[in-house]
Amino acid sequence: MGLQLKNPLIASSCGLTNSISNIKALEDNGIGAIVLKSMFEEQIHIETEKYIKNGQGDVNTFANAPDTIISKRIYDYDEAYSYIYDYARSNTLDKYLSLISEAKRTVDIPIIASINCISNYDWQSFAKQIQNAGADALELNIYILPSDFRRSAEENEKVYFDIIHEVKKYITIPFAVKLGYYFTSLAQSVQKLSESGIKGLVLFNRPYNSDIDIEKISLSSGNIYSSDFEYNTTLRWISILSEKVSCDLSASTGIHSSETVIKMLLAGANSVQMASVFYKHGFVVIPDFLIGINDWMNRHNFSSIEDFRGKLSKSNLENPAAIERVQFMKLYSGIE
Numbered sequence: 001m002g003l004q005l006k007n008p009l010i011a012s013s014c015g016l017t018n019s020i021s022n023i024k025a026l027e028d029n030g031i032g033a034i035v036l037k038s039m040f041e042e043q044i045h046i047e048t049e050k051y052i053k054n055g056q057g058d059v060n061t062f063a064n065a066p067d068t069i070i071s072k073r074i075y076d077y078d079e080a081y082s083y084i085y086d087y088a089r090s091n092t093l094d095k096y097l098s099l100i101s102e103a104k105r106t107v108d109i110p111i112i113a114s115i116n117c118i119s120n121y122d123w124q125s126f127a128k129q130i131q132n133a134g135a136d137a138l139e140l141n142i143y144i145l146p147s148d149f150r151r152s153a154e155e156n157e158k159v160y161f162d163i164i165h166e167v168k169k170y171i172t173i174p175f176a177v178k179l180g181y182y183f184t185s186l187a188q189s190v191q192k193l194s195e196s197g198i199k200g201l202v203l204f205n206r207p208y209n210s211d212i213d214i215e216k217i218s219l220s221s222g223n224i225y226s227s228d229f230e231y232n233t234t235l236r237w238i239s240i241l242s243e244k245v246s247c248d249l250s251a252s253t254g255i256h257s258s259e260t261v262i263k264m265l266l267a268g269a270n271s272v273q274m275a276s277v278f279y280k281h282g283f284v285v286i287p288d289f290l291i292g293i294n295d296w297m298n299r300h301n302f303s304s305i306e307d308f309r310g311k312l313s314k315s316n317l318e319n320p321a322a323i324e325r326v327q328f329m330k331l332y333s334g335i336e
């Protein structure tokens with residue numbers, strides 16, 4: 001993306017990248033770059049509705065709300081909505097912009113802002129202000145669960161291109177798109193996205209998952225954090241795509257060890273992003289990862305990451321079909 005990273009480890013967008021103390025601690029532990037927690041437009045709408053209904057929005061958003069906002073609640077819903085929404089929006093944005101500029105003043109590593117984009121175009125103006133606040137780059141967090149029976153694959157996928165097209169008009173800093181893998185034709189879509197003017201793709205976001213509580217017979221929350229065995233889908237696709245795209249690839253999901261970092265780099269990733277491992281074990285894993293990567297490089301006589309990055313991308317495999325094998329035939333799995 002044109003960013004100079006001292007190593008390929010990036011702290012993924014999550015609650016841990018939302019405070020200056022954590023941002024500083026990440027840098028002190030040796031992280032290469034940080035993606036800030038996403039600004040969620042949807043969250044602002046939810047806060048506004050909650051506030052109108054019961055006067056109890058998020059304390060951070062409404063703690064210092066002026067009297068005009070407080071009294072507005074009791075009037076006409078639509079008028080109150082737009083008035084309170086505007087307040088919540090500018091307050092949330094101001095806080096986010098302060099986080100960016102303070103992070104830039106505090107640390108030397110690249111700071112990447114993140115916006116969660118939904119089809120509504122309110123966030124366009126956020127992008128420009130984020131650039132002005134000093135962010136080195138922007139990550140667009142776009143996750144379309146294709147669950148609407150009325151929408152075709154083309155309609156869903158067009159949303160990504162429309163968003164990129166709009167953002168390009170507003171900013172000049174490099175921007176990346178962070179995706180899920182629900183695409184009808186993932187290889188072709190990712191390749192086209194990489195040619196649309198973005199500078200990076202983050203593969204893949206791990207969504208909030210729901211589960212079922214069989215005692216309460218109701219929906220519950222799935223595992224919030226990934227496990228260390230969840231990296232294979234990302235690994236496969238980084239390998240398939242890495243030599244075929246026109247932008248950088250950052251690997252995300254299930255990266256919990258230096259070994260997995262090395263695997264992603266061998267598959268062709270330019271960088272890796274991690275969140276769950278920090279929630280589970282703290283930032284102290286970062287120096288361990290760096291030592292692990294260096295030890296492995298020494299053992300294999302590699303003096304720079306470029307010496308081995310992409311060695312096991314699909315295009316460089318002796319048997320490229322192996323990375324696409326999906327059936328458990330006895331020949332490959334050893335199990336009947």
Ligand SMILES: Cc1cc2nc3c(=O)[nH]c(=O)nc-3n(C[C@H](O)[C@H](O)[C@H](O)COP(=O)(O)O)c2cc1C
Nearest residue numbers: 012013014015038141205206226253254274275276
């Ligand atoms: C608590 C939590 C909050 C997250 N918030 C965001 C977010 O605001 N924006 C985003 O793009 N991804 C968010 N993510 C997703 C992570 O950035 C990451 O892509 C995902 O967790 C997979 O990486 P991991 O296996 O290292 O956790 C969040 C993840 C967690 C666990």
